[in-house]
Amino acid sequence: MALLEIQSMTQVFGGLCALSDFNLRFDGGELNGLIGPNGAGKTTVFNLVSGFYKPTQGQILFKGRDTKPMKPHKITALGVARTFQNIRLWHDMTVLDNIRLARHQTLGYNLADALLRTKRYQRAEADIERNAHEILEALQLDRYAHERPRNLPYGMQRRVEIARALAVKPDLLLLDEPAAGLNTSDVDGLIQLIRWIHKEFKLTIWMIEHQMQVVMSLCTWIKVIDFGSTIAEGTPEQIQNNPDVIKAYLGDGTL
Numbered sequence: 001m002a003l004l005e006i007q008s009m010t011q012v013f014g015g016l017c018a019l020s021d022f023n024l025r026f027d028g029g030e031l032n033g034l035i036g037p038n039g040a041g042k043t044t045v046f047n048l049v050s051g052f053y054k055p056t057q058g059q060i061l062f063k064g065r066d067t068k069p070m071k072p073h074k075i076t077a078l079g080v081a082r083t084f085q086n087i088r089l090w091h092d093m094t095v096l097d098n099i100r101l102a103r104h105q106t107l108g109y110n111l112a113d114a115l116l117r118t119k120r121y122q123r124a125e126a127d128i129e130r131n132a133h134e135i136l137e138a139l140q141l142d143r144y145a146h147e148r149p150r151n152l153p154y155g156m157q158r159r160v161e162i163a164r165a166l167a168v169k170p171d172l173l174l175l176d177e178p179a180a181g182l183n184t185s186d187v188d189g190l191i192q193l194i195r196w197i198h199k200e201f202k203l204t205i206w207m208i209e210h211q212m213q214v215v216m217s218l219c220t221w222i223k224v225i226d227f228g229s230t231i232a233e234g235t236p237e238q239i240q241n242n243p244d245v246i247k248a249y250l251g252d253g254t255l
């Protein structure tokens with residue numbers, strides 16, 4: 001069974017077709033990319049896979065289950081985590097609480113368990129605590145545990161957002177432009193971090209990224225969309241030499 005299978009996914013907003021006939025299959029373990037010029041429909045794909053949007057047409061199967069009727073938090077609990085193009089952290093909480101809360105949202109205890117402090121509640125809380133500290137340590141964020149994210153440099157905030165996504169123990173991690181806004185040395189660190197996370201956590205990573213050095217050095221397979229349609233897919237080398245891709249990018253010269 002595929003980890004993720006997308007069949008003929010189409011998304012229409014009013015009169016605008018943001019995505020048409022999008023197809024994809026991940027068996028699990030991939031580190032793949034999704035690229036395309038501005039407004040191509042990339043974030044729309046991630047919003048559909050994470051359940052923020054529901055496809056106008058087509059099907060998304062995650063671990064064989066149709067995610068269309070599921071709320072985003074159910075899809076997260078099933079194993080899909082994401083980061084956002086513009087970092088979305090809870091800035092009034094500490095880094096540690098950001099991580100704790102993320103895990104909290106996927107754990108199955110109810111209000112009665114919490115009020116009565118049942119065994120289930122105690123086990124879940126101990127799990128949240130252990131998991132949060134492990135993630136912070138693994139991503140070398142432990143020294144920032146009690147800081148507010150807004151007081152950290154931008155590169156560190158990105159790292160915290162990735163840590164928060166990992167806290168839900170995903171099988172599929174969606175990274176939406178993780179290198180956006182980072183300086184050159186932060187980008188080098190990010191490439192190493194993503195490579196390490198992929199190996200260490202043994203998960204599937206799918207990333208949207210405009211910085212070609214990031215996509216080309218990390219991804220084994222890249223899909224390219226333009227105006228909502230798939231125009232190419234292949235290895236980094238195939239993509240870099242594809243005339244349709246070069247033509248699509250000529251306008252903004254980012255390839």
Ligand SMILES: Nc1ncnc2c1ncn2[C@@H]1O[C@H](COP(=O)(O)OP(=O)(O)OP(=O)(O)O)[C@@H](O)[C@H]1O
Pocket residue numbers: 013016018036037038039040041042043044045085
């Ligand atoms: N909720 C929405 N309502 C209406 N139109 C939308 C909505 N979300 C996206 N769009 C439109 O769909 C198209 C694709 O947008 P999307 O954000 O997916 O592109 P993108 O490839 O991620 O762009 P960028 O690289 O600039 O982030 C755009 O024309 C956008 O304006």
